[in-house]
Amino acid sequence: MSASTQWESNLTRLGLTVPPVVAPVAAYIPAIKTGSLVYTSGQLPFVEGKLTAVGKVGAEVTVEDAKQAAQWCALNALAAVHDLVGLDEVVRVVKVVGFVASAPGFSGQPVVINGASEFLGEVFGAAGAHARSAVGVFELPADTPVEVELIVEVR
Template identity: 80%
Template sequence: MSQWEKNLAELGLTLPPVVVPLAAYVPAVRTGSLVYTSGQLPFVEGRLTSVGKVGAEVSSEEAAQAARLCALNALAAVHDLVGLDAVVRIVKVVGFVASAPGFNEQPVVINGASEFLGQVFGDAGKHARSAVGVAELPRNTPVEVELIVEVR
């Protein structure tokens, strides 16, 4: 068992199946030593775990858990393409937060994804990041996360 698998197991998690794309795109693409994932939503078994705007219908804590699920789904896309054993490091996380007017804790929400990646990959999970507030996201999801990953 690899270290990332042990770390996921300690968190009580396994990689889910790759989420089927909702439109005309693929879940992940490799170019050279980088894998770019498409934006991932917090799906569990085909259903969104929460919907609505953060700071209104969705709390920051609930949104951070959704961001964690987005990151898990992004890892599933990377694993399906190249295998997580090929991961050298997480290079960048881009997180989008559907924000109610006046909500400005986007970094706290995307910490859900960032901290999770650190738990899975240790120092190789440390990354650059953007946390962006937006008016709307697909399917009224509160959070969307994409990754750039360096691989062997």
């Protein structure tokens, strides 16, 4: 199997496909390419137009539900990359930045963003290993518990 189709078979194995790009809700574009890098805008955990969770992690949202939301965010970020350049062009995931709307005292942001990181490893194998930030914040758009952005290297 060629490297360019590995991501697709890995998504299929996970029971997933690349969704349509989530339409921007403000003045930005979903992804932009500069040189050999694609930067995505922050992506929310939308599935078929609906948020998979709302509220703060550690209060209304469990860690497990937030990890799943982080995976949906990462899949939506891949959709933005795919729409711009095609996932066949991805050489590696360079960085993941994850934001977690956190209840007071919640400090498990790295565990939540593992949902995105582990998913990217499942999709891209070794090329999915990346640098990362997991940041706790007070509020995120639309009361979502998680937002994820990617930087990927492309051919």
